[in-house]
Amino acid sequence: MAVTYADESTFNQLIAKGTVLVDFYADWCGPCKRIAPILDQLSEELTDVKIVKVNVDHNRPIAMNYNVMSIPTLILFKDGQIVAETLGFQPKEQLKAWINANK
Numbered sequence: 001m002a003v004t005y006a007d008e009s010t011f012n013q014l015i016a017k018g019t020v021l022v023d024f025y026a027d028w029c030g031p032c033k034r035i036a037p038i039l040d041q042l043s044e045e046l047t048d049v050k051i052v053k054v055n056v057d058h059n060r061p062i063a064m065n066y067n068v069m070s071i072p073t074l075i076l077f078k079d080g081q082i083v084a085e086t087l088g089f090q091p092k093e094q095l096k097a098w099i100n101a102n103k
Contacts, residue, residue, distance in 0.1 A: 003043045003051045011054065011062050015077045019103045020050045024066070024073040026057050031089040032072045038092045042099070049099060076102050 006014050006022070014020060023039055025032035043051045056063040056071060066075060066082075076084040076099060084102035 001043050001047060001050060003039055003053055006052045006054050006062070007059055008061060011052075011059070012080075014050070014052050016080045018050060018079065019048060020052055020077045021099060022075045022077065023051065023053045024056050024063055024068045024075070025053055025071055026055060029071050035072050035089050035095075038090075038095060041092060042096060046096070046099060049103060078103065 004014060015022065021039075021042075023032075023035070025036070039051050039053070042049070054062050056068060066073075070087055072088065074086050074095075075082055084098070086098060090098070
C-alpha cells in the first residue's frame with residue numbers, strides 16, 4: 001500500500017478506520033527526508049497499517065490540533081484514536097517494532 005498524503009479535507013477520513021501511522025513532516029527537514037524511504041518500505045511490508053503523511057507547513061491546523069512541536073512526529077492511530085506517539089528519526093527495524101508493539 002502506497003503512502004498517502006493528507007490535507008485538511010482528507011485527514012479525518014484517512015485516520016477514521018484501522019491502524020494508521022501519521023508522519024508529520026516538512027520538505028526542509030533533514031530527519032524527515034531520511035525517514036521518508038523507510039516509511040515507503042514499511043507501507044509495502046505492513047499491509048495492515050496505512051501510512052499517511054501531513055506536511056506541517058501546508059496543514060498547520062492539523063499539526064496544531066495534535067500539538068506537533070517538532071518534526072518528524074509520528075502518531076499511530078487506531079480507528080481515529082491516538083494509541084502511540086514518537087519523535088525524530090528512527091531506523092527501520094526500530095520503527096517497525098514500535099508500530100507492531102502498539103497496533
